[in-house]
Amino acid sequence: MTAxxxxxKPRGPLSQALVGALRHAQDMPPDALSRAASAxxxxxxxxxxxxxxxELHYQGFDGVGDEHEWDPDLxxxxxxxxxxxxxxxxxxxxxxxxxxxxxxxxxxxxxxxxRDDGTSLSHHxxxxxxxxxxxxxxxxxxxxxxxxxxxxxxxxPRLRGRAKAGMVAVEYDEYGAGHADQLHQQLFADLMxxxxxxxxxxxxxxxxxxxxxxVVNLMSLLGLHRALRGxxxxxxxxxxxxxxPGSRRLADAMRRTGAGPAAIRFHDEHxxxxxxxxxxxxxxxxxxxLAEEPDLEKDVLFGIGATVLLEDxxxxxxxxxxxxxxxxxxxxx
Amino acid sequence: xxxxxxxxRRVTIDPGGPLVVExxxxxxxxxxxxxxxxxxxxxxxxxxxxxxxxxxxxxxxRRSRPPGPAADKDGGGGA
Ligand code: FES
Ligand SMILES: [Fe+2]
Ligand SMILES: [Fe+2]
Numbered sequence: 001m002t003a004x005x006x007x008x009k010p011r012g013p014l015s016q017a018l019v020g021a022l023r024h025a026q027d028m029p030p031d032a033l034s035r036a037a038s039a040x041x042x043x044x045x046x047x048x049x050x051x052x053x054x055e056l057h058y059q060g061f062d063g064v065g066d067e068h069e070w071d072p073d074l075x076x077x078x079x080x081x082x083x084x085x086x087x088x089x090x091x092x093x094x095x096x097x098x099x100x101x102x103x104x105x106x107x108x109x110x111x112x113x114x115r116d117d118g119t120s121l122s123h124h125x126x127x128x129x130x131x132x133x134x135x136x137x138x139x140x141x142x143x144x145x146x147x148x149x150x151x152x153x154x155x156x157p158r159l160r161g162r163a164k165a166g167m168v169a170v171e172y173d174e175y176g177a178g179h180a181d182q183l184h185q186q187l188f189a190d191l192m193x194x195x196x197x198x199x200x201x202x203x204x205x206x207x208x209x210x211x212x213x214x215v216v217n218l219m220s221l222l223g224l225h226r227a228l229r230g231x232x233x234x235x236x237x238x239x240x241x242x243x244x245p246g247s248r249r250l251a252d253a254m255r256r257t258g259a260g261p262a263a264i265r266f267h268d269e270h271x272x273x274x275x276x277x278x279x280x281x282x283x284x285x286x287x288x289x290l291a292e293e294p295d296l297e298k299d300v301l302f303g304i305g306a307t308v309l310l311e312d313x314x315x316x317x318x319x320x321x322x323x324x325x326x327x328x329x330x331x332x333x
Numbered sequence: 334x335x336x337x338x339x340x341x342r343r344v345t346i347d348p349g350g351p352l353v354v355e356x357x358x359x360x361x362x363x364x365x366x367x368x369x370x371x372x373x374x375x376x377x378x379x380x381x382x383x384x385x386x387x388x389x390x391x392x393x394x395r396r397s398r399p400p401g402p403a404a405d406k407d408g409g410g411g412a
Binding site: 111 | 345347350351353371372373374375376384385388389390391394395396397411412
């Protein structure tokens with residue numbers, strides 16, 4: 001988890017121009033903003049460009065100066081990319097997720113299906129996932145889990161009172177409650193070691209699908225904008241509420257395939273931790289936020305709907321690739 | 334100066350779910366053994382269905398007859 005990676009390979013004109021600007025201090029081409037407005041909102045080029053721009057706020061890239069984080073031209077490009085992504089999400093969530101109350105949306109997420117309807121990635125992995133599939137899944141998820149909980153830390157100064165205290169309680173646990181070896185990011189690196197994967201930060205960025213980048217970009221987008229704080233809370237509540245049962249299935253998959261003790265440990269830890277995080281998120285963070293700012297209910301709902309939408313797209317892409325006997329990565333392991 | 338009175342430890346009851354309490358916590362079990370959790374916040378199972386008893390693992394949740402409106406949400410297996 002120590003070394004950083006260099007800039008990824010471009011996937012189209014937007015990411016090409018951006019990589020050129022960051023690597024060789026080239027100016028952005030004059031049509032970059034109009035290209036951003038008309039790009040495929042879920043496509044590789046836009047999602048990679050957005051991911052690179054957000055990464056400047058986290059660990060950055062080897063060979064890219066820290067001053068780029070606040071470069072006005074890059075921020076302008078980021079805003080154009082975000083507008084395209086956000087517009088598409090708002091439109092699609094309005095179609096796919098008509099819930100009008102947060103308590104109802106969250107209690108729907110609390111119902112476990114009695115059996116798998118064939119669309120569940122974790123059910124597939126628990127039942128018949130191969131070690132190769134578990135490795136692909138972990139390589140993809142590493143784009144998030146090696147910075148697990150970081151996108152959510154941005155929201156803390158934007159909250160107050162109960163919501164803030166609850167959010168910090170969850171984050172403290174994510175960050176190992178004061179123990180570096182227990183950071184969930186570190187537990188994931190340990191899982192990767194058991195699976196024979198490279199634990200350097202962003203090592204699998206070139207391999208990561210647009211669907212995975214979209215999942216992480218949503219968190220960064222919501223975390224970095226005060227105006228989207230309600231949606232960030234909805235996003236985090238969704239993953240915490242749904243995590244325990246899925247983690248149990250992944251722990252079972254790791255046991256069945258003999259993946260190793262650290263691989264099992266990461267998921268076992270999340271069965272137990274996220275049973276607690278669910279409680280804190282629902283009662284303290286969502287409850288506290290909506291008691292203080294009831295007008296944010298529709299934003300919390302948007303965060304829930306967008307998360308479900310992007311996680312479903314991610315699961316569907318993996319299952320489709322494996323069903324066709326293909327790798328789910330852009331560059332096979 | 335007086336030392337501040339010690340604050341009472343609050344237990345929150347999730348209806349149909351766990352007791353949520355500040356850790357560390359020890360639970361004395363029927364068989365005489367004691368389980369300990371060092372978590373800052375602990376969810377103690379009350380439904381007795383947990384596979385990690387005495388800690389809640391969300392086994393208390395309702396199950397839908399297939400396929401429910403919630404049709405599986407994976408949560409990525411960890412958050
Ligand atoms: S109360 Fe949650 S598993 Fe028993
Ligand atoms: Fe975690
Ligand atoms: Fe969590």
